[in-house]
Amino acid sequence: MSTSQSLPPKAGMQSARGGMPRRVQRKLEADRRARRRRLLFITVPVVLALVAAGIGIWLSQRSTEQVAAVQMPDVSKYTSVPRDGRMLGDPNAPVHVIEWGDYQCPACRAFEQRFFPTVLEQYIATGKVRWEFRDFAFIGPESTRAAEAAYCALDQGKFWEFHAALYANQKGENVGSFSDRRLEEIARVVGLDVDAFRSCLRDGTHKDDVQQMVREAQSLGVRATPSFSVNGSAPFTISSLADLTSRIEEALP
Numbered sequence: 001m002s003t004s005q006s007l008p009p010k011a012g013m014q015s016a017r018g019g020m021p022r023r024v025q026r027k028l029e030a031d032r033r034a035r036r037r038r039l040l041f042i043t044v045p046v047v048l049a050l051v052a053a054g055i056g057i058w059l060s061q062r063s064t065e066q067v068a069a070v071q072m073p074d075v076s077k078y079t080s081v082p083r084d085g086r087m088l089g090d091p092n093a094p095v096h097v098i099e100w101g102d103y104q105c106p107a108c109r110a111f112e113q114r115f116f117p118t119v120l121e122q123y124i125a126t127g128k129v130r131w132e133f134r135d136f137a138f139i140g141p142e143s144t145r146a147a148e149a150a151y152c153a154l155d156q157g158k159f160w161e162f163h164a165a166l167y168a169n170q171k172g173e174n175v176g177s178f179s180d181r182r183l184e185e186i187a188r189v190v191g192l193d194v195d196a197f198r199s200c201l202r203d204g205t206h207k208d209d210v211q212q213m214v215r216e217a218q219s220l221g222v223r224a225t226p227s228f229s230v231n232g233s234a235p236f237t238i239s240s241l242a243d244l245t246s247r248i249e250e251a252l253p
Contacts, residue, residue, distance in 0.1 A: 070182065072189045073168040077117060078160045081125050085154055088120070089130040095251045097129055097244075098229040100136040100217050103146035103166045104173050105225045112167045115241045123248055133163065135210055136217045136225050142178040144210055149183040151206035152197050153190065161190045 081088055101108040123129040135150070137143035146166050153162030165186050171177040180201060187197040200206070217227075220235055227235040230247045238244050 069169075070185045070189055071165075071168050073164050075161045075164050077120055078164075081120070083160060086133050086159060087130055088132075088160065089124040090127040091130060093124075093127055093130040094253050095123070095129045095248055096132065096231055097248065098132045098134055100134050100222050100225055100227045100235065102135070102137050102139050102143045102225045103150070103178065104139040104143045104170060106170070108226045109167045109170050111226050112164070115244075118241060119244070123245075128252060129248060134217065135213045136222050136227070137210055137214055138225075140174040142174050142176075144207075145180070145183065145201075146178040147210045147213075148204070148206045149178070149187070149197075149201055151209055152200035153187065153192060155200060155205075156192050156196065158190055158192060162186065162192070165190055 078088065082090060084091065099111075101111075119129070119131070124131050135147040137147040150159060150162050150166065153159050166178070169177060169182070169186060176182065183201065184194055184198055188194050217235075220229075222235045224237050227237055228244060228247075229235050231251045233247070236243075236247075
């Protein structure tokens with residue numbers, strides 16, 4: 001009795017089912033995998049670039065919104081009195097008052113906006129007091145940055161305008177009120193040369209000056225803001241305007 005046995009197809013020949021040769025199938029499959037890899041290689045970077053661009057636009061819009069909120073206070077109160085850097089008032093005035101402040105300090109902002117106009121009108125503008133502001137930047141990194149920025153404004157002769165604008169735009173502690181972009185916008189609103197201001201801030205031109213002022217305040221006994229000294233007295237804090245004006249009156253000849 002005869003038997004039959006099928007022989008395996010030779011390489012390159014069609015399979016027993018009459019399909020495409022396996023060698024051709026393998027080549028086609030390899031080509032498909034290569035195309036998928038090329039597609040991923042092209043598509044993934046494009047998608048990532050689009051995502052990054054979208055994030056950049058969102059951040060830019062957010063920064064623009066923050067900068068748009070910058071306010072410029074009325075600084076005409078400073079134009080009627082002599083000014084010399086951080087000093088306000090007659091340089092020969094009999095009473096010298098030093099204020100130590102931090103631009104993120106809410107109490108400093110309250111003093112600047114509620115009490116200082118009275119001091120300016122009654123004592124500085126009348127030639128009784130020469131007033132000096134010094135930095136005691138201790139609340140956080142934005143305190144230091146704002147103090148450095150005020151120094152940069154001083155270089156351009158607009159310390160007091162920038163000083164007032166910082167307090168007017170104080171929104172909280174280390175929440176972005178005094179980011180570099182916002183400080184630059186304050187500089188623009190104040191009327192500074194923004195390019196020169198940006199270089200001053202970026203290069204840390206007055207970083208050491210601010211730190212030195214803080215160390216000096218600490219050595220004198222300053223522990224809080226705002227603190228004051230009248231004619232070289234030990235630093236003191238106040239709970240009302242009368243606490244300060246009574247010291248000034250006592251020091252007047």
